[in-house]
Amino acid sequence: MALSRRDAMKFTGLAAVTVAASSGYAKGNEGGAKAASQSILLSPAPIPAAKGPRVVIVGAGPSGLTIAKYVKKANPKVDVVLMDKRSVFMSGFISNLVATGVLPLDFITHDFLEGARNGNYTFLQATAHEIDRTSKTVYTNEGIVKYDVLVLAPGIDYDYSKWTKGDIELETALRTKFPGAFIAGSETLTLKSKIENMEGGVFVQTVPGGNYRCLPGPYERSCLIADYMKRNKIKGKVVILDENPNITIKADGFHSAFEKLYKDYITYMPSTTITSIDPNKQKIVTELGEEIDFTDAALYSRVRGNKLLEIAGVAKDSVFNKGEANIDPFTYQVIGDKNVFCTGDVRPMGFSKSGNTANTEGKIVANNIVKYLAGTELSQKTWTSPLTVCYSAVAGDPMRAISVHAEYAYDETKKSFGFANAGTMEKWDGADGLAGGKGLVEWGKGLYRDFFN
Incomplete structure (x- = not known):
């Protein structure tokens, strides 16, 4: 009997399982290996039986x-x-x-x-x-x-389609060499290694359009990399290529930090559409024909x-x-x-x-x-509204941070949600900024406690 698409996916969904099962069989017994892999995939997972819904x-x-x-x-x-x-x-x-x-x-x-x-x-x-x-x-x-x-x-x-137009080799090169580092894990470690081994040059940080993960994240990272360069006397520059016409959130705080703290270290380029990226030559071309050569990068594509x-x-x-x-x-x-x-x-x-x-x-x-x-x-x-409380560091030593606090409300006319009762703290250069730095750390600890304790 022919397998349906759904049945085929059940049986062959993970090649790793099939390989693991096959490793115990001699050549010529592929049928036995397949049966073993199907048995694993279709048996109950090793967890206790449910004692309630x-x-x-x-x-x-x-x-x-x-x-x-x-x-x-x-x-x-x-x-x-x-x-x-x-x-x-x-x-x-x-x-x-x-x-x-x-x-x-x-x-x-x-x-x-x-x-x-x-x-x-x-x-x-x-x-x-x-x-x-x-x-x-x-x-x-x-x-x-x-x-x-x-x-x-x-x-x-990540959705690389605007950059790669379906070129899988290009997408793989971008994911491997210059990951966006907004999916925590290996990408985080790669970014950490890049920064620790930085000797100078141009570091490109892209900012996608749309509702991407952590709206202030690319701007915060740019500040912290510039702060790292400044503290370690590294001759370099962070170039921010932003699809958006302006910083998407906490704009006053970030613009102020760019100007007052990192004027010699950050170049901000809003409304920038990338038309091509060459990961080997390390060159980006924009819609306006600008060519940007870079030493390293965190290329944050659009998300899905x-x-x-x-x-x-x-x-x-x-x-x-x-x-x-x-x-x-x-x-x-x-x-x-x-x-x-x-x-x-x-x-x-x-x-x-x-x-x-x-x-x-x-x-x-x-x-x-x-x-x-x-x-x-x-x-x-x-329905009740979720709450967004977000701290963003603009400097690491001493740590200074800005923040936003917002709820959401549904607009019946527009049939969409928008901010409600929103407020920001964007003064980073005084006691408020230092308090924000301490608040950021405690905010993080509070989330971890709520997840795991």
Whole structure:
């Protein structure tokens, strides 16, 4: 019998599993190896049987970690399984301070199992490669996991298409040599190594358009790299190529830092569209014909939601929005499937794609899930706003930071969300800036405590 596409993906979703199974078989017994790999993929994952309604969360970032903890906290009878392909948590927020040597690597590195122990939920290190929403089954490299409610919080991926036009070799070179470093982990370590080995020249930091992860992040990083150059007497310059017409958030604070602290170290180029990048010659050409030769770079492309949304069939239909979840913006439930919630960076609402926003949003979604399991119908009336509190360092020694605090409100006329009760603190050059630096560190510690303790 011919296999359907869905069945084929279940059986062949992860080549690594097949290779592992095949290694125990002699040549000529490929059929036995295939059967073994299928058995692994279609057997239950090695976790205890559910003792209540099971909530499965795919993605252990700030949103997923928060949901796992607070669903279990609100109703201990709910069985919660949090899965992630990584074995160790490393945060994107505060990573610029780690990359520039202001804070140690262990500040942003944490143990998933600590969260599971303290939150009394199950952590499964596994990669989800197929989701069957009809049978409520997640297929992973560790086997299958059944759910009553599924949460998809897989985070972002990069969208290099504007730069590469489908050239996979070029995309691979950009990802490998000049990663954007806004997906924490190896990219963070690569950026840290680049900065530590910096001897001078031009470092290019790009800023994408759209609602990308951590709106102030590229500007903060530019300040901290310039600060590193200044402190270590490195003859270099940070060139910021910004798709946007101006700094997207905390503009006064960053512009002031560029001018007063880093006039000789930062060149800011707004409204810059890149038309080509040569990773070998290390040359960028812009729409206006400007040629920028660079010594090193963090090339931050536009972002999109993780491709798991398309695999699960919950992405929006249009090409432009394919990386966003097709959900009710007030309940976070997938249109046509209320048993699936999507949250964090993949949600389509224009909230900040930041760790703190995902954390506060996660508590809202956890509350929604517990209500839904109890039979409550969710609607616009049950919606509450997430909160964005974000600190950005403009200097590392001494640490100085600016900040923003905002909620969101829905505009019925425009049919969209916008800031509400927003306020910023953008004075970095006095006591406020020093207090902001201390506040940044405590803000980070507070988020980690909420995830893992």
